[in-house]
Amino acid sequence: MESSSVIDSLLFLITNSTRTLQYELAAANVPEPNLSATEAHPWDTTTPPRSYWDARKTLLGALGMMAAVVQNPQERVMTDTLLYHRPAALSFVTKVGVADIIARLEGGLSSSRGVHIEHIAHETGLSAAKIAITMRYLCSHHIFEEVAPDHFSNNRLSATLLEGELTKGFVELWSDVSLKASIKFSTVLADPVAGNSIDSLDSPFAEAFTEHPQPRNGINGRNPSKSDYWHFLNSPGNEDRLKLFAHGMRANSLMNGGGKGLLWDFPWSRFDHPESVIVELGSGIGHLCMQIMQVLKYAHFQNQDRPEVCTEGEKIIARSCLSADQKSRISLLPHDFFVKQPVTGASLYILSNVLHDWEDSKVITILQNTRNAMSPASRLVLIEALVSYPTIQHDTEESMSTVSNPSHPFNQGVAPAPLLSNYGVANSYVSHQHMEMILLGNAMDRNIDQYLFLAGKAGLHLVDVYTVRRHVSVVELRVAE
Template identity: 40%
Template sequence: MSDTSLLSSLLNLITTATCNLQSELKGAGLPEPWIDNASLHPWDEETPSKKYWDARRTLISALGMMTAVVQNPREKIICDDLGYHHSAALNFIVNTHMADVLAAPNVDERIGLPVSEIARRTGTHPAKTERVLRFLCMYHTFQETSPGVFANNKVSECLKKGHPTAELPLMWADVGFRSATAFSATLRDPQTAHSMRIEDAPFGAVFGNHTSKSTSESESIPKSEPGTASPVRATIFEFLSRPESEVYRSAFAKTMVTLDIMNGALGYHDLPWDRWDKEGAVFVEAGASTGHLSNDVLSVVKHAKFINQDLPEVCLQGEKFFAENNAEAIRSGRVKFQPNDFFTEQPVKGAAIYILSNILHDWPDNEALKILKHIGDAMIPTSRLLVMEIVIVPSLSQSRSPPSAPVDQNPNDAPWPLPKDYGIVNRYPHHQSMEMINTFNGLDRTLDEYVALFQQSELELVEVHRIRKLVSIMEVKKKA
């Protein structure tokens, strides 16, 4: 047994990472983050420096592991099992617009409002609302400035109407939440447990034949059960295409934007775009949604033109997004939208770059191979495919004692004694991996699993680019 103290080692990581954060902030002339400010820190809005990014990753991971080490395990299981309250509370807050109420012009943002006034303005019960807000204060989502008086902070700012993040509870704390009630049963049911069909996702068991209303509008919960014979089980995409699903369709599109900007646009700037940005170059993104990625990259790409492809109704949303955010890109011809289904032939041949951003994880292998084949058929030897996905890394524990020498440690691994994948800092990637099963019956894949897909598609991996985002960029070329 090693004499090395686990707690002391974690404390050392926490102290060192905090000092590195402070040093980077000072060097950039930025203030330290403050939770109770009713505005985001500059590096919450934009991609931070590489040293800040690395220090923050280590700090969050070490704090998470320290909590797990010292917390009573029974208490941890009980609190984790009650985690559904968190989703329910966020859904309630968004549907009652409480963050907006606390940001009204006549409200002092430093003080907030008494819960009686919050309840009056939102038509809710004062005592129940107080419990919900206090519950969220525990997670630093709001602040209680004096007993029964609540105010926004930098977290709740993201729940105000119009902020893309405020759309997340409409999808995950509503559609995802209800789908999750069938998660365990669907994964155990003999009829669906081993299926990789998107129709057999937990989502399909709940929403398969349901003409849905938001839980804010209706208390009806669909009665379909996993494994029941259903002639047609709707997929998430069929559900979103229904006329009555407009609120969800809009929320889904904004959710994709939110996830992409979660760590700022500059993370994409870490890619060597100049390798491919030549006169006359064309970059094609299949399944581009509203084209936010091309908008982020335009500032570092001088020559290339972007073609954003998606379904016709999504292309219309994209054109609206650019009309409001970067109309010149459309007028100048730097960006255009092209309706196309990535399960059909790729109409743009020989592009310099093809992009699949958060697409393949939605689909099981057979469908993913079809998507890759259509792009591979359009590629020429100099073309590159950039696959932008969260790549799942095994959550390997470290040895019981630190490495004997630095050479013994993989530079991509977290420092001892953290899990090699940095543990809790990858909370969102693992949540997303669960949501892929829940909604799409899909899988976030490991690097080896992606390489196998590429090989079956007559493609090969060139390089994995690590950027200041949770996704990795796999650069792929056509096999010679």
């Protein structure tokens, strides 16, 4: 009986959240998303209203949980085990440019949708049979469409793999370095020494990308030729990967509405005056500050990162469509955040997706270096995906009557029952990221209490936590009195 009531509750959530999506689209005079269209939907490139955002999370969480409830468990777990085929297939079609071939040939061959597999094979010089199997696999997951037997077309998802799309670069790097590193995940974590280590040189990534000239007993012997992820990206021969990483970070910040949720849901205007200096540490190529400039007219921005990243950032900013005034207000400075912060008394310091790359003692050092540069009026914001608990929630009458979410003390939405309290699979990107931090550097995303504990150790005090329409939260800190 219990499972039928869970199914009823899930059905209720699916119906109600779908209706909310339709209502919001109609109210804004925006069409329903069309899977077969290759143009972006308006709410792919800008952030949708809060009620649409929340209803979509509920819908995705409920659909994911419904699948877990009704699917045969053996089939489900065995299918999950085979999921490595997804990045492998994405990597292959991206490497040979199938989305671009289809876009080009569809325009040239005929006006109808669909390019025959033999034409794709001819363009690539590769096996039609193998490409067809790979394409059918992806089509079955709604990436590309087989519009008629052996005729393939792009759709809303495969269009993100076209040349020039940031998502394409993300696929290229993550299905290369991270996929290879993931093979070592269980070996390293199950090793009594490496598994308990917090050293980035003991990470699955370091193990996967180290050539061991001598056979070793287990993986415990520390190999001096190991390098961490950041040194690896900087090493000769990895120039393309370094660029892909920097642009992948940009893809991450623009994903889901062009990143506008972060601009709209945090009160940036407090920091907008001509004397205001905003410093972003570990900024990458400067993509976040370039976004924030869209809403701040007077503040000056300084991006700080490793020298090679700043060089790439200079090129990006020079080529960008920022106005001359904006370009005069943004700069890049090579700076190591493990040493003294050179800019004192800035209005705002930003650490976005940085602290999760480091173990606790290094986080405290980064925070202390920043805190020592701050004045009492300065603020520091941490922009991070906070870890939330996927706890079971029991269905209640109340949750059946509403799809709106109660809030917990830090204003992070808790999903309606019977969904897992963190929305389960609707939160997949973030839960993959939590795994990625261990994979690449023995580092970790943290929950709000863990961040506040480390901030306290560095002499910083909580001002507020903002939930924004992105996969991150903003934690505002000031110098403790």
